[in-house]
Amino acid sequence: MTGSKTFSPRLTRASLMLGVTFIAASLGGAAAAQSCTTKIGAVLPTSVDWGKPIAATAQFAVDQINEAGGVNGCQIEMVLRDSQVDPKVGVDAAKALVDLDGIDVLLGAVSSGVSMPILTSVTVPSGVMQMSCCSSSTVFTGLAEEGKTEGLWFRTFATSGVQAAMGAKLAADQGYKSVAVLYKNDDWGQDIGKLVAEDLAALGIEVTGSVALNDGQPSYRAEVTEALRGKPEAIYLALYPKEGIAAVREWISLGGTQNMIVANSLKSEEFVENVGLQFLGNTLGTDTASPRAASADAFVASYTEKFGSAPTGPGLANSYDAAMIALLAMQAAGEGASGAEIAAQIGRVTNPEGTPITADGAGFTAAVEVLAGGGDVFYQGATGNVQFDANGDVSAPAVIWSFSEEGITEEEYVSLDDVNAFMADLN
Structure with a gap:
């Protein structure tokens, strides 16, 4: 040997995907398409009580899409790592997901103090799209306005x-x-x-x-x-x-x-x-808060059926929408797309002029058909009709709440x- 090659998880995944494509072509594709898996990453605080439901809600969205046939015919595996709400731990977790698992999409993090170093030191340098459910600092807006997020940053939580x-x-x-x-x-x-x-x-x-x-x-x-x-x-x-x-x-x-x-x-x-x-x-x-809309009510009903209680904790609807929108963009971008190519499709799946789709497996199935025909879709989500501005930001209604013997009690809704x-x- 005159030299050595560096092992690349991204190259390996690409090679595997090419292999799957070849086998599918040889065998007619039906059985082989079901055997492929695409990984996405999630860095969320599963070691704290309020973080576990956020991660479980993202997985709920992934499960619904997998039951509907997956993204571009492949099942989605959400590789979850705990951030511990610690910037250093979060960065290490994100690096592992990029370097070892070869992800092109990252869900996370919770807390702007964790999301920011992940964005600047991991996802942007690696060309990975980052979709946060629960980071609200306006510093991200300024960073995007300066072009430093390179169009890879989105969040479903208002500033x-x-x-x-x-x-x-x-x-x-x-x-x-x-x-x-x-x-x-x-x-x-x-x-x-x-x-x-x-x-x-x-x-x-x-x-x-x-x-x-x-x-x-x-x-x-x-x-x-x-x-x-x-x-x-x-x-x-x-x-x-x-x-x-x-x-x-x-x-x-x-x-x-x-x-x-x-x-x-x-x-x-x-x-x-x-x-x-x-x-x-x-x-x-x-x-x-989620708007008083049918899509938000539908999420509450499906969440309650799945988990046995209403989604009253912080960030749950936002986590669901972050996962769903990211996977819709992956579908729109096509098999083997890069993080930047996936990010570029966010507008196609949250287009007010597109075909409205529901936030569930049936909605995803409908979206697959519309996108395959060259059309756009308008995602009607747990937080309403999600629309991102040029900086990856969203707006939202608000709610005033209190603590009571019954748990969290809503006191006022602000449209x-x-x-x-x-x-x-x-x-």
């Missing part, structure tokens, strides 16, 4: 601007004159913390302090004490359950108000159980028109 505006609206509606802000010190937390402080100020509400919390600290007493100095009437929390539980316990023990406004990241049984419902009676939360009008007034 942090919606939750920040709704949080400020809540404070005004409750009559609070002063609010302190505690936020997670990552891409998402910095973004929403800055936005909500600006929106509160725009409504004439004093922001008595804006304090960042870092991961992994044994105590947040110093940060909570700093936030208490201004004696706020209420507190806004942009935290995940791990640091949220520790911070709220400190807050209450030091005499802080129970008037709390929380982002959807604390829409968690873990948070309630470890803080105590008795301390959360004045807590109101914000979230983006997309009302959300947009309120944000326009703020700006």
Whole structure:
């Protein structure tokens, strides 16, 4: 031997696909087409209680499409890796999916602080399309506007601007004159913390302090004490359950108000159980919402039938749509398409001028026929009629919710028109 060859999972997969094509041609194709498998990747936080249902919902979408015949005649295998809501772990997981599994599509991540390093250091350099269910930082928008996402980034969750505006609206509606802000010190937390402080100020509400919390600290007493100095009437929390539980316990023990406004990241049984419902009676939360549409109702019905409970956790409808839209784009791009080629087909499967299709196996089957004939389809999903702008962003209605003995209780639905009008007034 005069040299050696580098093993390439992508080349191997391509070679296998060519082999399948040859065998199918030789044997008539029917049996062989059923034996091929195409992998997609998912980096989601399965080690936390609220992350498991997000991953299960993505798999639910994959299962429905596989039952309908798969993508381009091949079954889809979703290779799932845990992010632990940790940027380093998430990047390592994404690299493994690209380098070892040869994926061209990645679902994930949850948390902008995890999605951002995956995007900049893994998916964009590797030409992999990334579709996130649950990353809201407006930093992604700026990155896309600068051309640095290369058209490979999409998300089915509205930007942090919606939750920040709704949080400020809540404070005004409750009559609070002063609010302190505690936020997670990552891409998402910095973004929403800055936005909500600006929106509160725009409504004439004093922001008595804006304090960042870092991961992994044994105590947040110093940060909570700093936030208490201004004696706020209420507190806004942009935290995940791990640091949220520790911070709220400190807050209450030091005499802080129970008037709390929380982002959807604390829409968690873990948070309630470890803080105590008795301390959360004045807590109101914000979230983006599915529109009051038939397609959203259909998702709730199918999810409830599958899992035995309604999809009340954060990001579930968004996770379903992320998986469905990504797989529709793979179908439109054709067998063996690259990540960039798949990303380029997103517009064809979310085209308002296209043939409407439902968010289920029957809808996917109908889409296959339309796409094969050269037409476009308009996906009617769990979050409504999904449309992405040039930056891969979507808009969404909002919901105000509370904790109760029954679980999460919806208090108010804010339509997309009302959300947009309120944000326009703020700006």
